[in-house]
Amino acid sequence: MRTTSEAPIAEPQSVNRSAGAEQRGARSSPRSGDATTPVAGVEVDGLGHSFGELEVIERVDLRVQPGEVLGVVGPSGCGKSTLLELISGLREPTAGEISVHGEVDSAARLQSCAYMPQRDLLLPWLSAIDNAALALRNRGASRSASRREAHPLFERFGLAGFERTRPAELSGGMRQRIAFLRTLLAGKPVLLLDEPFASLDAITRAEMQEWLAEALAAESRTVILVSHDVEEALYLSDRVIVFGPRPTRAVGELAAPAPRARPRTEIVTSAEFTAARERALEALSRRPR
Amino acid sequence: MKRWLPPIVIVVVLLGLWQLAASLDVIANALNIEPFLVPSPSEIAQSLWADRSLLLDNGWVTLQEVLAGFALSVVAGVAFAVVLHLSPMLRRAFYPLLIASQTVPIVVIAPILVVWLGFGIGPKLVIIALICFFPITVNTLDGLRSVDPDLLKMMRTLDASRMQTFRRVEGPSALPYFFSGAKIAVAVAVIGAVFGEWAGSSSGLGHLIQQASAQLQTARTFAAVVVLSALAIVLFGLLAVIERRVAWWGPRSTRTP
Numbered sequence: 001m002r003t004t005s006e007a008p009i010a011e012p013q014s015v016n017r018s019a020g021a022e023q024r025g026a027r028s029s030p031r032s033g034d035a036t037t038p039v040a041g042v043e044v045d046g047l048g049h050s051f052g053e054l055e056v057i058e059r060v061d062l063r064v065q066p067g068e069v070l071g072v073v074g075p076s077g078c079g080k081s082t083l084l085e086l087i088s089g090l091r092e093p094t095a096g097e098i099s100v101h102g103e104v105d106s107a108a109r110l111q112s113c114a115y116m117p118q119r120d121l122l123l124p125w126l127s128a129i130d131n132a133a134l135a136l137r138n139r140g141a142s143r144s145a146s147r148r149e150a151h152p153l154f155e156r157f158g159l160a161g162f163e164r165t166r167p168a169e170l171s172g173g174m175r176q177r178i179a180f181l182r183t184l185l186a187g188k189p190v191l192l193l194d195e196p197f198a199s200l201d202a203i204t205r206a207e208m209q210e211w212l213a214e215a216l217a218a219e220s221r222t223v224i225l226v227s228h229d230v231e232e233a234l235y236l237s238d239r240v241i242v243f244g245p246r247p248t249r250a251v252g253e254l255a256a257p258a259p260r261a262r263p264r265t266e267i268v269t270s271a272e273f274t275a276a277r278e279r280a281l282e283a284l285s286r287r288p289r
Numbered sequence: 290m291k292r293w294l295p296p297i298v299i300v301v302v303l304l305g306l307w308q309l310a311a312s313l314d315v316i317a318n319a320l321n322i323e324p325f326l327v328p329s330p331s332e333i334a335q336s337l338w339a340d341r342s343l344l345l346d347n348g349w350v351t352l353q354e355v356l357a358g359f360a361l362s363v364v365a366g367v368a369f370a371v372v373l374h375l376s377p378m379l380r381r382a383f384y385p386l387l388i389a390s391q392t393v394p395i396v397v398i399a400p401i402l403v404v405w406l407g408f409g410i411g412p413k414l415v416i417i418a419l420i421c422f423f424p425i426t427v428n429t430l431d432g433l434r435s436v437d438p439d440l441l442k443m444m445r446t447l448d449a450s451r452m453q454t455f456r457r458v459e460g461p462s463a464l465p466y467f468f469s470g471a472k473i474a475v476a477v478a479v480i481g482a483v484f485g486e487w488a489g490s491s492s493g494l495g496h497l498i499q500q501a502s503a504q505l506q507t508a509r510t511f512a513a514v515v516v517l518s519a520l521a522i523v524l525f526g527l528l529a530v531i532e533r534r535v536a537w538w539g540p541r542s543t544r545t546p
Contacts, residue, residue, distance in 0.1 A: 085442075088446055090442055090445060090446065110445065110446065111448075113446065114446060114447075115442075115443070115446040117439055117442070117443060119439065121437070121439055121440055121443050123440075123457070123458065123461070124538040125461045125538050134444075134447050134449075134457070135447040135448055137453075137457070138444070138447050138448045138449040138450070138453050138457075139448055168538070182447070186446070186447055186448070
């Protein structure tokens with residue numbers, strides 16, 4: 001199962017690249033934009049990572065424009081989560097360079113990236129709003145000030161009335177929303193979302209994807225969304241990169257076919273979307289020789 | 290109420306059998322001793338009432354020792370656990386010593402402590418603290434170390450300082466573990482107090498037990514033991530109530546969806 005680095009498997013960086021960027025530009029302009037959070041781009045050059053002897057990422061190059069939503073799909077265990085940890089500055093890569101908002105240093109990257117892990121990781125001893133406002137508290141805001149700041153987001157994202165609820169009393173979908181608000185309230189220009197809905201059932205998942213699409217449309221953040229679900233990535237992103245099995249490298253790239261904010265069922269059943277999904281699945285199934 | 294029925298039934302049945310055996314001299318005959326050496330539950334109950342002021346005064350002395358010694362070991366144990374948690378170097382250095390402290394036989398060290406610290410409350414506090422320290426420190430340290438590593442990562446991406454991570458994540462995570470240790474500690478603290486009083490004192494339930502059994506007042510001895518047990522049960526229950534109020538999320542709940 002070892003891949004060889006010879007012979008490029010697909011045309012990773014070429015397909016639809018410019019088209020994707022254009023489409024994104026057209027789409028991001030109507031976003032309401034949060035003036036306090038600057039937008040920042042992410043650049044990844046020649047990134048490689050190994051855990052001891054185990055090579056997880058062979059070579060990854062990425063350019064994410066400020067305000068763009070980039071989807072990353074790949075088989076499980078291909079190092080998608082590791083990629084996000086590397087970008088966020090939680091880990092140092094063993095090869096290559098990552099720059100977020102022009103900063104290469106890992107401590108500076110940590111300042112610009114908010115990382116939403118797969119599990120919601122809500123603190124059971126804090127209410128929903130105190131969980132969401134955790135970053136504000138860490139930056140020195142008082143409890144009441146941080147609640148005041150978090151409150152409007154509860155209203156805006158359909159969570160009004162749940163501010164004082166304990167995480168244990170919330171459904172999986174609700175918990176995931178609170179976790180997303182916590183990521184949002186960290187106030188970082190770059191959001192790194194690691195399979196945010198992997199733990200949810202199919203129906204809740206579809207609801208949450210629609211919810212997240214709206215949330216992302218309302219916030220001008222640069223987003224890298226990791227998923228093992230092609231449909232989810234295509235629906236939520238401007239552009240999707242397909243990763244091969246470990247050790248990871250990109251095996252394909254495609255522009256998402258339609259703007260995100262329309263009703264989900266309408267989009268995911270369109271001919272354009274189905275074609276894109278097929279291309280992505282085809283890239284995923286390509287076996288490296 | 291259903292919850293309390295099984296223990297009540299068991300205790301009543303056992304007391305009834307004991308009462309029967311004692312009043313028919315079954316135990317005394319079997320052991321080939323004088324019947325007055327085997328008190329029946331009713332005689333112990335009589336002693337509990339007749340000696341109530343004696344038991345109350347000495348119980349109060351023991352309670353003070355237990356509370357002070359327990360408080361001392363909570364403060365020292367938690368502080369020590371936090372220091373060992375924050376410094377891996379100190380943890381490696383002190384952990385073997387911590388275990389070694391548990392192998393010191395209290396019965397042996399108690400008389401030495403009396404020689405060093407006199408007949409007052411001093412040696413009792415040291416003995417109780419020595420016994421309680423271990424379960425509190427080890428449990429609290431385990432709690433601090435068992436924090437979900439993903440939570441720590443998350444706190445880093447949310448700009449938390451080391452102290453904020455400790456206060457908001459590690460501390461609360463360790464709280465249920467601390468309470469498990471404290472509940473064990475408070476039960477054995479009572480034994481520690483008795484050891485301390487045996488080694489040298491002029492009051493306390495341990496002292497009373499020693500005197501009563503030397504004078505073959507077996508009913509009074511048992512009455513003092515009953516008071517001791519009641520003390521331990523009440524303290525344990527008190528801690529359980531505090532735990533439910535302070536650390537209501539319970540252990541491992543960070544992992545339940």
